[in-house]
Amino acid sequence: MAGSNPNAKPMDLTLKVWRQKNRETAGQLVTYPMKGISPDMSFLEMLDVLNDDLSVRGEEPIAFDHDCREGICGMCSLFINGRAHGPERGTTTCQLHMRHFNDGDTITIEPWRAAAFPVHKDLVVDRSAFDRIQQAGGYISVNTGGVPDANEIPIPKIIADKAFDAATCIGCGACVAACKNASAILFVSAKVSQMSMLPQGKTERKTRVENMVAQMDIEGFGSCTNTGACAAECPVGISLENINMMRREFISAKATSENLA
């Protein structure tokens, strides 16, 4: 394999994987011994190998979410050995490599656990709650028309950088998975603050934060107790600052909003 490490010895592992037929049935952890796993494999490639084996044996392959496999789409998930996206910080599961594990390790793989993220099948959870929160206000309404000149609206560099940092949230849900309360506040705050910081987003800032927070509660996410687990496990390093910014948005919106409903 190109770029592979000649010293890397293949590893034998024991996987304990959550298997669940569908939403209605109860699941359980199933043990799979694995032999000869290259440390150069990504975690998902390792699961691909297992799934090939299972198919050959006529067993149902393990369902897990993935798409880009380069850390940008937010589709991959997996709670690996007690940590969202595995033991490495700042990494999505697709970017996690087997060299971070040792020969003989037992690896437990579970789906994100949250009432708002019901398990579809095996390791796949339904994250459409995030979509509904976005639909509640995570957008900017603009009139179509002539294309405005670039740089027409001045934005201070610091603000632009902060908004951009918040915009890097890939919507993976690791924050919810890691939080002891299954709170979605880091995700929601990234979406709220990113837009409310920029001039184009200020028009709708009050209704945005009110509606998105309301939807977050409707979806059944827990309430934040400031443990900081979300930011520690977020693969793209969304900062806790966003949460506090959203709280300021929320408090000032509630204090001044015309929307009394």
Added chain:
Amino acid sequence: MGRKIVMSITGLFLCSFLVVHLIGNLQLFNNDGGEAFNIYSRFMGTNPIIRTMEFVLLAGFAFHIYDALVLTRRNKAARPIGYANNHPEQNSTWSSRNMGLLGTVILVFLIIHLWNFFVPARFGGLEGVVIDDVEYENLYLRVVESFQVWWYVAIYVVAMFALAYHLIHGFQSAFQTLGLDHKKYTPFIQMFGYAFSVIVCFGFAIIPLYFFFFFR
């Protein structure tokens, strides 16, 4: 989020109460056979402003505890199935994850504490003592007697550990809940909160220990 804001405001209000309560209690260290403390205790029991604040304090506790219950239950319901393998210690502090447990320890302590000191002081049941020809209720005597009992002292010390850990997370958490964070001030708030929690709880815990070990 509204409930959490109430928790943070009541939580900080309760912190301010702790300061007043501790300063008052320091009079127990006066070597005057409890004169200053008993006069202070009469003042606290009769002054109309203090009596009003007593109800505000009660309401503060009530809201804080009620919202704690509601939120803690909601948070439990948000994850009906837990993880078989979970390592939260690698991403958050123990106290931040156990505020409900720490709060419950404080609540149990509060009930014992109020039953032993507040109820007799407010509703009668204490012996009298004469200071400068005026009859006072001898709350000081009750304090001295109570703190001769080793397990009673132990309850206090354990409860103050719980309070300290509750506040080490809670103090700075309350500011975050209110959205009050800023690169300039947050490090100070965190440091202050830590020092506040340790000093105040140490101050409270030292009282029963003092009476147990040095006052027989």
